[in-house]
Amino acid sequence: MNKTTLHWSYLNFKDVPMDLYLYEDLEEVYLKENFITTIPKWLLNVTTLKFIHLAGNNLNALPEEMYLLENLEFLDVSNNQIRELPKTIGLMDRLQRFNVSGNELTELPAEIGALKQLEELNLSKNHLKRLPIQLSECQRLHELNLSDNVNIWHIPERISYLPSLQSLSADRCALIYLPVALSKFLNHVRIFHNTSITHVPMIYEKFFQTFYDNRSKATPMSVSHDSFFWVLEKETNTSLLLPFGTRRIFSVPSLDNQVTLYDDCIRAVQYLGRFMPLWENVALKQMLPEKYIYDHIVNGPTARCTMFNCSNPLYTTYYFMAVKRRGSTSKQIFTCYFCSNHCANLWLMDNGKKYYQLDWEVCDL
Ligand SMILES: [Zn+2]
Structure with a gap:
């Protein structure tokens, strides 16, 4: 069976053309690099769609009813101006790959944890401050990219040991220590250019070494908080910040x-x-x-x-x-x-x- 795919990228569209309705059994649509500002309601009736690529448009939101696309497995809305995700995102039962990189997100809805089929999530280049702990309920999550969210200072341990997680990237965030609960099956980690990190948990050794040897010197920090625990390492006189919660x-x-x-x-x-x-x-x-x-x-x-x-x-x-x-x-x-x-x-x-x-x-x- 041949699936129907539309290649409508780079065509200066300001709207999603209604002609799309003319195609039967439409499964994939590429609309990259147009000037589309909204996902129209009528598009949500095309429930045969499994794949939508809308990178590089002018979207500032996803419709609340996005979940009506009940067969959608792939959604790329990277490089738009989306400010928040609807809470109904958790109803997108089949979603496996979601790319929302390069938007204006400051927060994620807790409901994202309901995406049980989610395998790849790209949140890089947003303005997130924290990750909802519910993300740790996405048991099939394989690849998580958080890079370039310059306000994220902490990855909850529970997220870092997701059973299927294979790849974690958090370059250029504001991490102050690295999670030490990483899954032992993880085979790709990038957590570079987080300049406040003073030490590396042993579990990262297999990912290192050239980078960590060449990294810039840790930025001195003056964090005082009940939940942190500091030890002074005497050989190099370095203060090490131990994981959140350590007593x-x-x-x-x-x-x-x-x-x-x-x-x-x-x-x-x-x-x-x-x-x-x-x-x-x-x-x-x-x-x-x-x-x-x-x-x-x-x-x-x-x-x-x-x-x-x-x-x-x-x-x-x-x-x-x-x-x-x-x-x-x-x-x-x-x-x-x-x-x-x-x-x-x-x-x-x-x-x-x-x-x-x-x-x-x-x-x-
Ligand atoms: Zn033990």
Whole structure:
């Protein structure tokens, strides 16, 4: 069966031509680089459409009823002037590839989390300040591009360990530390030119090295916030900012193996939350001792255990190690996060020839 495709790019159209109605079983339409200002309502009746390319037009919004295109799998509206996405975006059940790069977005609707088929999402070159945690519900998301959103300072851990995520780009954002819960299956990461980053979690080592060796020096920061945790690495006198949510760290090797009630509580809630996402579970939410803990859980673990075979989620307390490659002249500091003293020692046994530990101490900035 031949699908019908219309090639109507670069034709100076100011509107989508009504002639489009003349084509039966239309599946793909290219309307790149025209001067189209709106997606007309009548177009939403052409429900055979699977593919629409509208890059480089003058759109400033998507229609609320966009979801009527119930078979749409591909939508490219990059390089337009779209200011916000309709909440109804979550109703686009079949959408797999969505490119909204180069627009004027400052926020994403939480409903984007309902796009269960979404595989590729390009949000680069917008003005986003944060990502909705619900993005972590897009379980098939394979490729996520956030580059050039100069106000994004934090990628929620829960988003960075999406099970299908293979590629994550966040160049030229304002990240102040890197997420350490990255999926171990991730095979492409670009998080360059975020000049405030002081160290690289071990999990990034496979993506590095030339870039990180050549990166510009970290911009000194004076962040003071209850949820941050600073340690001072003594060899290079660098202050390292630990992941959002970190409350306590134990040095390795350490006999200090206590588990606080706080951690126990979080783990129990996480276990229950597996059966139903926490934010949907009203009863569970009410049982929580304080909103503070709830926020931590909603934002996911702060890290994953660096031991490859373990990868346990880490919440508020963990074992910490700062290391450098032996013989390397790079200024780069790697950091490791472990669930237990046991995992930390196993890791050291395997990697002690390649890396040496750096001394550090907790510091207040
Ligand atoms: Zn572990």
